[in-house]
Amino acid sequence: MNLKSRAAVFFAKTSHFILKNILHRGATSLPGKIALKIDPDLLRHLSDNLDVIIVSGTNGKTLTTALCVKVLKTAGYDVISNSSGSNMVQGIVNSLIMQKSSKKQVAVLEVDEANVAPVTESLTPKFFVLTNIFRDQMDRYGEIYTTYDKILAGIKNAPKATVITNGDSPIFQRAKPENLTVYYGFDHLNENKDLLAPTNTDGILSPTDHSILHYHFLTYANLGFYYSITDSFKRPKLNYAVTKIDQLTPKYSEFEIGSTRFKIEIGGLYNIYNALAAYSLAQEMGISANVVKETFEQNQQIFGRQESIDVDGKDVTIVLIKNPVGSNAVIDMMLTEKDPFSLVALLNANYADGIDTSWIWDADFEKLHQANIEAVLTGGERYKDIQVRLKMGGFEDQETVPDLKQIVEKIKTLPTKKVYVAATYTAMLQLREQLAKSGYIKGGF
CATH class of the missing domain: 1.20.5 (Single alpha-helices involved in coiled-coils or other helix-helix interfaces)
Incomplete structure (x- = not known):
C-alpha cells in the first residue's frame, strides 16, 4: 500500500x-x-491477496454469509467477513481493515444490492452467491427489475466469476450473465400441479413473453418450480436441491440434500434456502457434504437473525423484518410456535431500513391470529405506523413504547415466557444496544 x-x-x-x-x-x-x-481507492489495495466471495440479494444475505463463513472455517480456510451486516462499501472497507492479515485469506462479503457494482469496480470476486430479489426499499432500488440490473452491472465487472444463484427465483432468468452459472433450489415435492402464485405476488411474469407464470409447486412468494404455458420457458435444471423437508420448528429445521440429512439451528423455510446456498458454494469449492453437515449442526447464533436471548427468564427471539415477503416468511415461522408468546413489533424508517414504511400494509399480519399470541407491544421511531397497522389487522389490545430505551424493561413485564421481537434493521441495532447496556448480550451493534 x-x-x-x-x-x-x-x-x-x-x-x-x-x-x-x-x-x-x-x-x-x-x-x-x-x-x-x-x-x-483503498478497497482495491485491501483486496490484494484475497479470494473474494460476494453474497447479495434482497433477503437472507446476512445468514447466508454467516453460514458460508462457518463452513469455510470448518474446512480450514482463513476467512474474513463483514459479520455485522454492514454491507455497503464503507462497511466492507471497515471489515477488511480490521481483519486483513498478510497471509492468504478468503473474504466472504455480504454486499448491498446497489453496492455490488461499486465493490466489483475495485475487487474481483471468484464467486457470486445470489439469494433472491423481492420488493424492498423502493426509495433506494425501485422495482425488482431495477434491483436485478444493479446486481448484473456488478457481475459484468467479473466475467470469470462463478454465479451461484437461486434457480427457484424467476427473475434470475430475466437476463443471464455470461458467467458460468450454478443453480440451487427445492425438489422436495414429486408433484405436477398447475398452480398460480397468490394474489399480490411480485415477479411472476415470464421474461420471454410477459405471460403469468404457473407452478408445479410453490415454496413461498414467487419461488418454486415455475413454467410458462405459452412457450417453453421453465425453471432451469438444478445443480443442488433440497429433496425432502423433515421438520420445521421455530428453533430449528431438518431437511435433506440428496442423500444427506441436515439440521440448522434456526427456524423458517426461507432459512433452508440460505443453508442450501452455503451448501452449493461449499460443493463448488470442493468441500464435502459431511463438513457442511457438521457446520450446520453447530449451535451458533447469527447477529440479529433469530437470536435467542434470556432476559430475566424471558426467551426473547429477535427476527428481522424489512419488506412484505420477508415479513410473511417470518410470520409463517412464528406459526410453527406451539407455545403462547408475546409479539413485539419495532419499526424504524432510517436509510438502512428504507424510509418508506408503506410496505407494512402488504405484509400479512392478519395471519398471526392463527398463533397463540397473548400480548402485543409496538415501538420504534415509527411506532404510530406499526401501531395503526396492527390495529387495522385486528390487534386492538396492544401497548406502545415509543422510546426504545424502555423496551427491555417492558419485555420483562409481558405475560408469556416466549417473546418474538420483529424489528427493522436499525431498530434491531438499537434494541441490541439496550440489551448490551443491560448486560444481557455482549457488544451493542
Missing part, C-alpha cells in the same frame, strides 16, 4: 478504537467512511 492507503488505515483503526472502547458504539461503518475519504 502507498502512503495515502497507510494513512487511511491508521485513521480508520484509530476511529474504530475510539468508537468501540471510549464511546461504546458499533464502529461498523464510520471508520470505513473516514478511510475512503482519505483514499478513495
Whole structure:
C-alpha cells in the first residue's frame, strides 16, 4: 500500500478504537467512511491477496454469509467477513481493515444490492452467491427489475466469476450473465400441479413473453418450480436441491440434500434456502457434504437473525423484518410456535431500513391470529405506523413504547415466557444496544 492507503488505515483503526472502547458504539461503518475519504481507492489495495466471495440479494444475505463463513472455517480456510451486516462499501472497507492479515485469506462479503457494482469496480470476486430479489426499499432500488440490473452491472465487472444463484427465483432468468452459472433450489415435492402464485405476488411474469407464470409447486412468494404455458420457458435444471423437508420448528429445521440429512439451528423455510446456498458454494469449492453437515449442526447464533436471548427468564427471539415477503416468511415461522408468546413489533424508517414504511400494509399480519399470541407491544421511531397497522389487522389490545430505551424493561413485564421481537434493521441495532447496556448480550451493534 502507498502512503495515502497507510494513512487511511491508521485513521480508520484509530476511529474504530475510539468508537468501540471510549464511546461504546458499533464502529461498523464510520471508520470505513473516514478511510475512503482519505483514499478513495483503498478497497482495491485491501483486496490484494484475497479470494473474494460476494453474497447479495434482497433477503437472507446476512445468514447466508454467516453460514458460508462457518463452513469455510470448518474446512480450514482463513476467512474474513463483514459479520455485522454492514454491507455497503464503507462497511466492507471497515471489515477488511480490521481483519486483513498478510497471509492468504478468503473474504466472504455480504454486499448491498446497489453496492455490488461499486465493490466489483475495485475487487474481483471468484464467486457470486445470489439469494433472491423481492420488493424492498423502493426509495433506494425501485422495482425488482431495477434491483436485478444493479446486481448484473456488478457481475459484468467479473466475467470469470462463478454465479451461484437461486434457480427457484424467476427473475434470475430475466437476463443471464455470461458467467458460468450454478443453480440451487427445492425438489422436495414429486408433484405436477398447475398452480398460480397468490394474489399480490411480485415477479411472476415470464421474461420471454410477459405471460403469468404457473407452478408445479410453490415454496413461498414467487419461488418454486415455475413454467410458462405459452412457450417453453421453465425453471432451469438444478445443480443442488433440497429433496425432502423433515421438520420445521421455530428453533430449528431438518431437511435433506440428496442423500444427506441436515439440521440448522434456526427456524423458517426461507432459512433452508440460505443453508442450501452455503451448501452449493461449499460443493463448488470442493468441500464435502459431511463438513457442511457438521457446520450446520453447530449451535451458533447469527447477529440479529433469530437470536435467542434470556432476559430475566424471558426467551426473547429477535427476527428481522424489512419488506412484505420477508415479513410473511417470518410470520409463517412464528406459526410453527406451539407455545403462547408475546409479539413485539419495532419499526424504524432510517436509510438502512428504507424510509418508506408503506410496505407494512402488504405484509400479512392478519395471519398471526392463527398463533397463540397473548400480548402485543409496538415501538420504534415509527411506532404510530406499526401501531395503526396492527390495529387495522385486528390487534386492538396492544401497548406502545415509543422510546426504545424502555423496551427491555417492558419485555420483562409481558405475560408469556416466549417473546418474538420483529424489528427493522436499525431498530434491531438499537434494541441490541439496550440489551448490551443491560448486560444481557455482549457488544451493542
